[in-house]
Amino acid sequence: MEDLPWGTDAELTDAQFYNREQDIQIIRTLLESTSKGSPPTIMIIGIRGVGKTVLLKKIKRELEKDYLTSYIDLSATSGYQRGKLTEMGIIEHFYSTWLESCEKKGFSTILKKVSKFFKTKNFGLKDIVDAGGLPLPIPQSEDDYKKLSKFVLDLPQLIFDDHKDKIKGSIIIIDEFQALNDLGENLDSFLWFFRSVIQNQKNVAYIFSGSITSRDEMIEKIAGHSGAFGGRMLNIELKPFTKETVQSYLLEKLPSLNLDESGFERFYKCTQGIPFYVNTFAKLLQKDIHLNEKKVKEEFYRTLPFLAVHLINQWSRLTFHEQNIVTTLIDQPCKRKEIAEKLNITPGSLSKPLNKLQKLRLIESKNSIYHISEPILKAWLKNEYQEKGVFPFRSM
Incomplete structure (x- = not known):
């Protein structure tokens, strides 16, 4: 019996709960x-x-x-x-x-x-x-x-x-x-x-x-x-699920999901073993069809707006200045000075927005180098740019 919860479910039944x-x-x-x-x-x-x-x-x-x-x-x-x-x-x-x-x-x-x-x-x-x-x-x-x-x-x-x-x-x-x-x-x-x-x-x-x-x-x-x-x-x-745990979980909870070895590797890379993304992506994937690496990748970009919906909401509430800071980190992590140079502003003016973005858990700093901490947000932004030629700074 298939009993896979949505990633947004805040409370699970004992039947839905797995591992831990x-x-x-x-x-x-x-x-x-x-x-x-x-x-x-x-x-x-x-x-x-x-x-x-x-x-x-x-x-x-x-x-x-x-x-x-x-x-x-x-x-x-x-x-x-x-x-x-x-x-x-x-x-x-x-x-x-x-x-x-x-x-x-x-x-x-x-x-x-x-x-x-x-x-x-x-x-x-x-x-x-x-x-x-x-x-x-x-x-x-x-x-x-x-x-x-x-x-x-x-x-x-x-x-x-x-x-x-x-x-x-x-x-x-x-x-x-x-x-x-x-x-x-x-x-x-x-x-x-x-x-x-x-x-x-x-x-x-x-x-x-x-x-x-x-x-x-x-x-x-x-x-x-x-x-x-x-x-x-x-x-x-609490750590994300391992590959072995995710594989066992999907076999038990969603046997209609037909992932071959390459498809599962791509699935795990997309979700990184984070239960929210594992559940949401698995629920949205097409069932009873052969899912190889190429097909899972196609499905990932098809369902990306649903996987990233909570992050898209956060993104839309950022100021243009804060959004610009995030986009400078798309290709590679940067130091504060490098971000300032890319945006043609002073490093001092970045203190407040950088602190806010870190509090929102959208970016992290390690050894004074900033990077995007949400891979799904990064994937969505890159996909938006590839499709439209511009980042989604504003929405109607």
């Missing part, structure tokens, strides 16, 4: 130490599309019977979507998500503690907003913010203390944590404050997950020896 048994076993073993009063703080990283979110949601499903589990997607916060992410906005999101998890578990006593806290604390208020159906005060001063934030961050431990006869601990998954970069100069202070509160919690495990690689400078800010968590985070990097 070792990763799941390691993460579950670490998390289960929470019940013994020794909760881990874990960082799971990997390139975009490698399957972090579906892995985390599977682990959440498997553990939610025995633990209070919360999944928080920082990129889904209204502040991030509007380009105005704030520390208070993050705290609001934590608050509503944790109380929603309590509601699903049928834990109502924590709501009394929330109400009591707001009634007994002397807050200076700017406003009161609705957060998951409950009122959340927006504090007037920095001191008020710290009191409220500490209370909210302590909630998972308070929930466990109230319901230790029903759960083994609390597990908090914070996905797309690279969104914290939007805090700018406030990032370090937020991370240090966050750590100062949670480090004394004995029954709450935290998982940070994000679409970055081990080379990203944000890793140092969070998990490095000089970072907020002082090297105490347990780092796990």
